[in-house]
Amino acid sequence: MKNLIATLLLAALFFSCVPRNQYESIVTERNYYRNQSALADSLADQRAISSYDEVDLTGSELTQRIRQVEALTATNVSLNKSYQDLEARYNELLGQSQSMLSENGTEVTGLQQSLAERSAQVSAREQELRQLELDLQARQEAIERIEGDYTPAGGGQPVSYGTVSRDPGLRPPLSGSQNAALKLNTIQNDLNQLLANAGLPGKSYIVAPAGNNRLQVSLAEGNLSTDGFTVSQAGQQLLRRMAMTLRNYPSVEYTIIGHADGANPNALRAYEDSTDKAINVAQQLVNYGLDPAKITAGGKGFYSPVADSSTPTGQAANRRMDILLTVPE
Structure with a gap:
């Protein structure tokens, strides 16, 4: 642009001798180009300044962006560490919870x-208390029967059980049958309590009077044996407990009777089998302290059934062991 101005000046000097109107036209044209040149230079300077500012602004923004990225990176690292700590704490609490739940x-x-x-235990105690209550009631009834049969010498009212009489002659000793009945009642109560505490099914045993001075104990075969012949471990424990109780009554005599089910029609075989079972039971009672001189063992085969032997249920009921206890007067 400066070269153009210099050329115009040279032209003006060259044409200095030109007419006035032409000169003014040339001056006007010179001023126009001068103004255009100044304007171009101004725009160039402004553009350069703008360009410099833009470069400087971009650098500041970049620095700021870098700092923001660094801050965000640091925040992300901190958050990641916090997350890892929380995850570890969560796993620890989860393990503790699982351990506590376990x-x-x-x-x-x-x-x-x-x-x-x-x-x-409570049920067993309740059952034991009910049995004791029944035993007490049975003993009271037996005592009342004995007192009802007892009349003091010279007439008069019977003396109540437990009453102390000032005159011993008013209450003679009990008779032999009365003593036997009282002892038999005591044995019955003891055996009822023993069998109830043994946990046997209620229908698998019977303890009941069987005539004057006699008590019958019927035990299902399953209470004594698992194979029908050999006395099982549980059967031995049951017979041992019975023997420990019955040793308190040394005068009692025992008749042990085995029974077959009738499934085999061979009567001789049924007699042999039922007798062998009775002998096995008698041997166990002798081993546990009962006097062998007071024990008689035998079998009735299938000739004394208590149920229909044509059915499995009836056959199971007929396979039993009866122990008859006799208290001598």
Whole structure:
């Protein structure tokens, strides 16, 4: 642009001798180009300044952006560390919760088992108390029967049981049959309590009077044997407990009778089998302390059934062991 101005000046000097109107036209044209040149230079300078500002502004923004990225990176690292810490804490708490749940489950199971055992013990105690109540009632009835049969010498009213008489002559000793009845009643109560505490099914045994001075104990075969011949371990324990109780009454005599079910029509075989079973039971009672001189063992085969032998249920009922206890007067 400066070269153009210099050219115009040279032209003006060259044409200095031109007419005035032409000169003014040339001046006007010079001023126009001068103004255009100044305007171009101004725009160039402004554009350069703008360009410099833009470069400087872009650098500041970049620095600011870098700082923001660094800050965000640091924040992300911190958040990631916090997340990892929270995850580790969560896993720790989860493990503790699972451990506590496992321990609580084991504790609850133990408490439930303890509660079931306590309930079973309470039920057994209730059953024992009911049996004792029945035994007491039976003894009272036996005493009342004995007192009803007893009349003091010289007439008069019977003296109540447990009453102390000032005159011993008013109450003579009980008769032999009365003593036997009282002892038999005591034995019955003892055996009822023993069998009830043994946990046997209610219909698998019977303890009942069987005539004057005699008591019958009937035991289902399953209470004594698992194979029908050999006395089982549970059967031996049951007979041992019975023998321990019956040893308190040394005068009692025993008749042990085995029974067959009638499934085999061979009468001789039924006699042999039922007798062998009775002998096995008698041997166990002797081993546990009963006097063998007071025990008689035998079998009736299938000739004394208590149920229909044509059915399995009836056959099971007929396979039994009867122990007859006789109290001498």
